[in-house]
Amino acid sequence: AQRQLVEHERLAALGELSAVVAHEVRNPLGAIFNALATLRRFVEPAAPSNTLVTILEEEANRLNRLVDDLLDFARPPAPELYPVPLSRLLEEAVRTATSGQSRIRVEWALQPDVPPVPVDERMMRQAFLNLALNAVQAMPQGGTLRVTAHRCSESPGAIVEFTDTGSGIPPELRERLFKPFFTTKATGTGLGLAIVQRTLDAHGGHILIESPPGGGTTFRLVLPLLPQVEAQAG
Ligand code: ADP
């Protein structure tokens, strides 16, 4: 319990620091975006320096993503729980994650017996989006994202699964995936699953990974119907 408390305080401090950094980066970043938009108008489309402007834009966008993720990560977990149809949140998240991805096929298996679990709509949509994005990014050559939702048979609640046909996750990595800033991607922030984990904690739920040796990965979320969320100190 002592170790958990230390971990809790460490994450709280990290969250606060993230919020400050994200805020401080956002203003200069806004100025950079404005300057780049102006620069674009002065540079001939065919000029070699146009490539440099594109690089600057891409990298500025990458910083912007990091700031967005940091702010999400830093937001204190104070969920407002209401029963929301999970199917709607899932559809919104998957639509965003797969838009423009013609090589990703989406398979739906949403059962009508899913109980109306109370969730914070914004937090849960973001968690679903992070999982769907990871699935899409794990299938650069294309593949199938299967999304299922059904009633949990062991305890009152819902089960949501994201299954991809991607590279899979080696067993030795599974522990570290949820740690903030752990990423194996060249342009990843490593905050997606940390945010997912925090969201599930705030809902009294949990998450499991299945990644059979043959490839592909399933992230299974268990969301309780009656969340027993521990009061968050400070
Ligand atoms: P990011 O996506 O920015 O790297 P995440 O926290 O979302 O950060 O994910 C952390 C890491 O977990 C990824 O870099 C990747 O190595 C691994 N991962 C997550 N989801 C999958 C998946 N569906 N298939 C394979 N690897 C995954």
Ligand code: MG
């Ligand atoms: Mg991610």
